[in-house]
Amino acid sequence: MRAQPQCTTRGSSGARPPATRRGQNPPVASRRPDPTTVRRRVGTTALLLLAAAASSAAQESPADPHGAGHHGAPEGAEAPRELTPAERAEAEAAFHTMMEALTSPRCVNCHPNDGVPKQTDAARAHLFGVAGSDDLHGYDALRCNACHQASNDGWSGVPGAPGWSLAPASMAWEGLDRRAIARSMMDPAKNGGRSADDILHHLTEHELVLWAWEPGGDGEGRPRTPPPVPLETYRAAVRTWIAAGAPIPEARAADAPGSDAPDSPAEPSGDAP
């Protein structure tokens, strides 16, 4: 309980009032939630085959902890097989396509480095002093599902998806660059013991992850910004990258979060001497 309410400006700025009271709502069609609960799924069999192919290929090739051409495998991932230059280029392109999505606010906002979920494209701290708590689902009387249900709510503008919660602290992405995120993502010590196949499934099938592409609109009816990569392009990129052994390409200045530093100071490059 705070004597200074943190959310008192909504509806008081002269903009249109909250459109939630009965009789004041916009037409039903415009206030209905987006159809987020039904998502297209790619065939699980195809994913398993791809993952199996990646695993098999990795086993057939000599392990190269640093990868050819300074391309390193994330800790805990299958050691990458020797890639041809064309395959390497394809995997690198896929890596960056995937990361274009994963570094968007729709993803990073719930992978904070301080236990505080973020909101909006500006990634400001969640209203009401919300933080993750021990179980990542909020506090005793302020669970995430106090407001966030299993789908976006078209009336209130509150986003929702099954299992709405924060990522664990070990999976903090906020402030990390693409390479550090990839290493964290593929490290079983940090990712909850997930295998590459598990990560493939998580990144391409998990409903909470896929919410990013159908994020609904806010309380003013303004649509949230989805990741800058179309969902199917992103999914194909994830499959390609993991099938290639999840190689992490060399740092590029343009990949640093919010700056043009070559790599994250919080997570030194695994390729560094």
Add this chain to the structure above:
Amino acid sequence: MRITFTLNGEARTLETDGDQPLLWVLRDELDLKGTKFGCGRAACGACTVHVDGDAVRSCSFPARYLEGRVVTTLEGLGTPEAPHPVQQAWIEEIVPQCGYCQPGFIMATAALLAKNASPTDDDIDRNIVNVCRCGTYVRMRRAIHRAAELTRAAAPAPDPATSAPDEAAEAAHPDAPEADR
């Protein structure tokens, strides 16, 4: 859609739009006016009710998720003859000013005390984030602590046969230091 759920201890079945917020199901379809409309954006907490024991902002809870759930509103929390400890504390501390937001605070506090009967000020700050435009926060904080006292007092005494038997045995052990006896 047809929805069956438990409301304040009674089974209810109704036909409603699955997108309809629980708030309006309660107020307009079931005529339970204790739950208030505040901001309509899950921000102020005036519409807080309990769903399966958890505090929920009913303005952002679509009716389709009600199926099989247990909902408690202010009307189901206590009675004038037997108020809930939170309601009793609210009366004792004369908390409300205009009173409009109070049902949400009371429901949020009841949900907190059900899980933590000895909340610290930090616990209260983290959990009770509703908004009161009259600024009754100081009285509410007092009332929350008072409600916690009432809750603890109302809790059944621990059964020595089933709770902390080792501790009881140790306290009674003749070899225990005198200070422990």
